[in-house]
Amino acid sequence: MTRATYQRIVLAARPRGQVKEENFRLESVSVPVPGAGQVLVRNQFLSLDPYMRGRMSDAKSYAPPQALDETMLGATAGEVVESNHPGFAAGDKVVGMLGWAEMGVADGATLRKVDTRKIALSAYLGVVGMPGMTAWYGLNHIMLPKAGETILVSAASGAVGSVVGQLAKLKGCRAVGIAGGPDKCAYVVDELGFDACVDYKAGKLDADLAVAAPAGIDALFENVGGACFDAALPLLNPFSRIALCGLIAGYSGGDVAIRNIRYLLTSRVSLRGFIVTEHPDLWPQGLGELGALVAEGKIKYRESVAPNLAAAPTAFIGLLSGKNFGKQLVSLAA
């Protein structure tokens, strides 16, 4: 059953510095009729991710900017309402990139049918989706940790960082996280099984990190930049590896300068920036492994769910300052 209209959120204005509510606009639009090869989907979850902040800007980056007055981009999980594509039927659960919208049409080729018998639909936007793949790729293709080595990950309670540390533990590493506040740090250690987690808000990051990583750091997954990154650099061991995934500390204003660059030289560090969507050949393997681990209960995850589309801007602004706890989603269920 389709409704006559659905709600979406468009980019109303590009942010200057901090993202604000007025950068977005909620609209009602007519439900489209799917064309040849297209599928009409009612979204149940929208994923909010830090990369969206970059797309809201028109500065040079790896992807073209989000267009003004168009539906904000984003990954979604939902149910097929009507299909003109042989691979999909009404009732199928699918993930796609339908954006900040309750409904939408997409070419069947851009959708992926998912099995929700052992894995919750929402997990396909997190641990068994792009964030999980980001962790899997960075760990297995850049950090290359060996058993007994120490890995460090910033934003450790988040959708990506939580998976990095758990995968590293499964490989026999010492996993150290950085997170904001005692609740997140307790979760990272007690629930996710990291060996240690340092609270960057406690005001003595350098000293706390040195205690948490007494044998130094062999591989770093960097999500944050700024003070977290700077504190990690002096602890890097010779020939350590850095997967540079995100720099959220600088997303909302000027760049955050890094002082300790010299350790990249003196410790002969290999660093690589990466964008997981550029490695599509590895997704089947990675998602297969992650799905199996989640189904077996060997990887845990946590979600923060905003109640409806109108709440998405506030939730996204919160995500950029670390207010979320685990994977940030928006529920779009009626």
Add this chain to the structure above:
Amino acid sequence: MTRATYQRIVLAARPRGQVKEENFRLESVSVPVPGAGQVLVRNQFLSLDPYMRGRMSDAKSYAPPQALDETMLGATAGEVVESNHPGFAAGDKVVGMLGWAEMGVADGATLRKVDTRKIALSAYLGVVGMPGMTAWYGLNHIMLPKAGETILVSAASGAVGSVVGQLAKLKGCRAVGIAGGPDKCAYVVDELGFDACVDYKAGKLDADLAVAAPAGIDALFENVGGACFDAALPLLNPFSRIALCGLIAGYSGGDVAIRNIRYLLTSRVSLRGFIVTEHPDLWPQGLGELGALVAEGKIKYRESVAPNLAAAPTAFIGLLSGKNFGKQLVSLAA
């Protein structure tokens, strides 16, 4: 013929910030008698290199610090006076690590006999020595440039940078340098054959670099850090490579912060810090190629030669601020 004494320079005190003359002390010591397997060498040239600044400090680094009151370490080229090693005879030309000293003994295993018929002895401390190998390794094992790509090298007129650009030109690349002052820049373009050289002292580094690298930068050889490094980062093309060799801008004081870290992420850059002495397996190949190119006149080089050992501290202090022009040597010939 041996003399009863020779002169050497020891580290008298560790520098605080800028290196000063009083950090060194000139001494006369007795000429040693070579033991079993040892060789007595009269040095003709001492090499001065930026890495020595790091060794003068006792901060954590990749190598132990230079000991106080001991001969300053350094590469030397000279002639065998007396040999107790079967591989060497009086009159042989050798390179070794005899330090800031007119003479010295070394185990024969630490010396390398060199052929000065087609290559000047001093060149074995520069273009056919450690600096040349540094350029060769960074270019061929980290920067991996393809014909038609643009490479950038800072300290382009120096012992390392000059070789990076000339090797890149031989591979069909566009070679862009950064150097200090119009004389060095003219030399880099007119004598060494770079396509362009930007004068970082001219006050508009960002704009000048953009003009010199209109297609962006595919591979960067970083010798300097600070403003030079920061200016290069926004010009990096997707999937570009950085060989991080030196950060001389920060050697004499506090670290120099880098603002443009985000381009390492958005351009998916691979960066690796390296120390060429950790790759001894590649030296025979590299020095062989460099020696052939120098003998054929396909690689040019320039030297700044201080007249005697007593002049070494001033020359070294000048090297750290870019006062040298080409490879900095000290002549120790009587």
